[in-house]
Amino acid sequence: MNDTELLVKGVLSAEKRMMAKALSRVENESPDSELILQKLFSHTGKAHRIGITGPPGAGKSTLTNNLIKVITGKGKKVGVIAVDPTSPFTGGALLGDRIRMQESGLLENVFIRSMATRGSLGGLCKNVVEACDVLDASGMDFVIIETVGVGQSELDIAQTADTVVVVLVPESGDAVQAMKAGLMEIADIFVLNKSEREGADAVAATIKNIIHLKPPSEDGWIINVLKTVGSRNEGSEELFQEIVKHMEHLEATGYLQTRRKRHLENKVIDMVNYRLRVNFWDKSRKEMLESRLDRMISKQEDPYSFVESITG
Amino acid sequence: MNDTELLVKGVLSAEKRMMAKALSRVENESPDSELILQKLFSHTGKAHRIGITGPPGAGKSTLTNNLIKVITGKGKKVGVIAVDPTSPFTGGALLGDRIRMQESGLLENVFIRSMATRGSLGGLCKNVVEACDVLDASGMDFVIIETVGVGQSELDIAQTADTVVVVLVPESGDAVQAMKAGLMEIADIFVLNKSEREGADAVAATIKNIIHLKPPSEDGWIINVLKTVGSRNEGSEELFQEIVKHMEHLEATGYLQTRRKRHLENKVIDMVNYRLRVNFWDKSRKEMLESRLDRMISKQEDPYSFVESITG
Numbered sequence: 001m002n003d004t005e006l007l008v009k010g011v012l013s014a015e016k017r018m019m020a021k022a023l024s025r026v027e028n029e030s031p032d033s034e035l036i037l038q039k040l041f042s043h044t045g046k047a048h049r050i051g052i053t054g055p056p057g058a059g060k061s062t063l064t065n066n067l068i069k070v071i072t073g074k075g076k077k078v079g080v081i082a083v084d085p086t087s088p089f090t091g092g093a094l095l096g097d098r099i100r101m102q103e104s105g106l107l108e109n110v111f112i113r114s115m116a117t118r119g120s121l122g123g124l125c126k127n128v129v130e131a132c133d134v135l136d137a138s139g140m141d142f143v144i145i146e147t148v149g150v151g152q153s154e155l156d157i158a159q160t161a162d163t164v165v166v167v168l169v170p171e172s173g174d175a176v177q178a179m180k181a182g183l184m185e186i187a188d189i190f191v192l193n194k195s196e197r198e199g200a201d202a203v204a205a206t207i208k209n210i211i212h213l214k215p216p217s218e219d220g221w222i223i224n225v226l227k228t229v230g231s232r233n234e235g236s237e238e239l240f241q242e243i244v245k246h247m248e249h250l251e252a253t254g255y256l257q258t259r260r261k262r263h264l265e266n267k268v269i270d271m272v273n274y275r276l277r278v279n280f281w282d283k284s285r286k287e288m289l290e291s292r293l294d295r296m297i298s299k300q301e302d303p304y305s306f307v308e309s310i311t312g
Numbered sequence: 313m314n315d316t317e318l319l320v321k322g323v324l325s326a327e328k329r330m331m332a333k334a335l336s337r338v339e340n341e342s343p344d345s346e347l348i349l350q351k352l353f354s355h356t357g358k359a360h361r362i363g364i365t366g367p368p369g370a371g372k373s374t375l376t377n378n379l380i381k382v383i384t385g386k387g388k389k390v391g392v393i394a395v396d397p398t399s400p401f402t403g404g405a406l407l408g409d410r411i412r413m414q415e416s417g418l419l420e421n422v423f424i425r426s427m428a429t430r431g432s433l434g435g436l437c438k439n440v441v442e443a444c445d446v447l448d449a450s451g452m453d454f455v456i457i458e459t460v461g462v463g464q465s466e467l468d469i470a471q472t473a474d475t476v477v478v479v480l481v482p483e484s485g486d487a488v489q490a491m492k493a494g495l496m497e498i499a500d501i502f503v504l505n506k507s508e509r510e511g512a513d514a515v516a517a518t519i520k521n522i523i524h525l526k527p528p529s530e531d532g533w534i535i536n537v538l539k540t541v542g543s544r545n546e547g548s549e550e551l552f553q554e555i556v557k558h559m560e561h562l563e564a565t566g567y568l569q570t571r572r573k574r575h576l577e578n579k580v581i582d583m584v585n586y587r588l589r590v591n592f593w594d595k596s597r598k599e600m601l602e603s604r605l606d607r608m609i610s611k612q613e614d615p616y617s618f619v620e621s622i623t624g
């Protein structure tokens with residue numbers, strides 16, 4: 001067996017060291033990453049993917065931690081991809097918050113991976129989806145994608161999940177800001193975290209009002225607002241039950257396939273666009289661009305004519 | 313003169329109605345938008361571009377408002393492109409905060425434009441840069457790009473400016489979160505807003521410590537931390553002076569050209585990649601993808617082989 005085959009075999013038998021290796025290949029866009037993903041593809045589609053998103057400071061990683069405990073407590077396996085730049089998972093070493101990560105990371109049925117948010121050649125979204133595919137193929141029952149709910153790429157990532165959980169906190173204007181940031185449009189479940197704080201009921205009511213203003217979901221799902229206190233692990237079981245309820249609803253109505261088909265379509269388009277870029281920007285084209293920049297800076301040439309000539 | 317020529321002429325003579333029209337064409341990626349931008353290109357490069365970024369709630373739009381007053385007070389012209397989904401500029405209608413926008417918007421030498429943050433076909437960054445080009449060509453002395461400092465695309469946008477101002481507030485962990493989000497790496501100037509709040513001095517000291525940990529900037533610029541109280545319009549003049557100081561530093565050292573050359577390179581690459589996508593995804597290729605999705609969903613085919621075959 002060659003190196004790639006060993007990796008694929010290792011992922012399929014859920015060997016953590018091999019999973020970590022495969023994820024690194026995917027994240028670094030190594031030459032064999034596509035081959036690995038291709039071989040894993042037929043083993044994907046079994047895990048339910050949960051997107052957890054919301055503004056910085058909403059307590060997303062604490063909720064993720066709590067969900068991990070609930071899921072593993074039921075004997076199920078869970079993988080986590082954390083792409084939130086403000087998450088202690090992603091920046092654990094910086095915040096000295098690695099203990100929390102370890103606490104979950106040492107559990108048998110858990111695999112946590114953080115992913116860099118910047119400088120991804122192929123697009124962050126593509127790499128995150130591929131990382132989820134690796135965890136999915138390894139036999140995880142659930143894959144959690146934790147991402148900050150501000151920014152275009154980050155919302156796109158959250159939307160690759162089967163169930164999108166939007167986490168807010170009772171702060172004045174938080175619901176309105178979330179609406180403006182596009183969070184309201186992608187939520188399947190709302191969580192009002194830190195709900196022991198003053199004003200929680202008012203914010204929950206505002207969210208409910210905003211939900212009522214939305215056109216009803218095409219699949220007939222009713223969006224709920226759950227209250228949690230992440231730091232005291234309150235409401236995590238209820239959140240998990242609501243996720244399962246949504247999962248069963250998607251399965252019963254056939255909308256799980258509809259949703260996954262749309263996600264797959266986006267994924268294929270991303271892959272094609274990536275390939276187009278890589279094929280195009282060979283050494284000679286990069287050099288040609290480099291040699292013309294000075295002329296453009298001094299307005300002897302305009303970039304539009306250049307683009308026309310190089311792609312025409 | 314045809315429609316496009318009239319628009320170009322209107323922008324060059326700073327007619328606000330024509331500027332608004334040209335910006336809409338750019339934002340909507342109308343068929344003639346490239347032609348407009350091409351004709352405007354030789355008139356760009358005169359405005360100094362200021363990126364204002366930071367976490368939601370840091371008071372970026374209040375600072376932007378204050379800067380507008382300072383700049384116009386000196387008889388200079390300023391354009392603003394607001395792409396922050398949490399900004400009252402962008403979401404003005406929602407927050408009922410349009411008064412502030414109007415207050416500045418009615419001034420003679422000001423042009424404010426908000427841009428949608430989602431669903432941009434050609435990439436948000438490309439469209440924002442093009443919008444700035446329109447304002448630049450219209451004879452603005454300064455162009456401010458206001459964007460939220462969370463998310464990959466948003467940081468990329470801030471980085472297209474000549475001078476990047478990162479706004480933070482004295483909240484526990486704000487500096488550390490900013491560092492993790494990549495804000496520390498792109499700042500030319502730090503602003504600690506709401507600096508009348510408790511703990512401001514400690515946060516300012518932390519930021520200074522983090523700055524000292526960074527390798528010195530290649531152009532020899534020393535990053536300063538300024539304190540402001542946006543709501544009381546305190547520190548705005550000092551911020552403007554620091555921006556001018558940075559601008560003069562870039563000009564004196566020749567790094568303004570270096571920086572703009574790098575930005576232009578990124579812009580051309582974005583334009584080419586956009587063209588590659590548009591050229592590739594014609595009707596027949598879209599239909600081919602559509603017809604194969606079901607086979608992929610049922611694992612009879614894998615997306616990697618499909619991508620290989622369609623791009624090979």
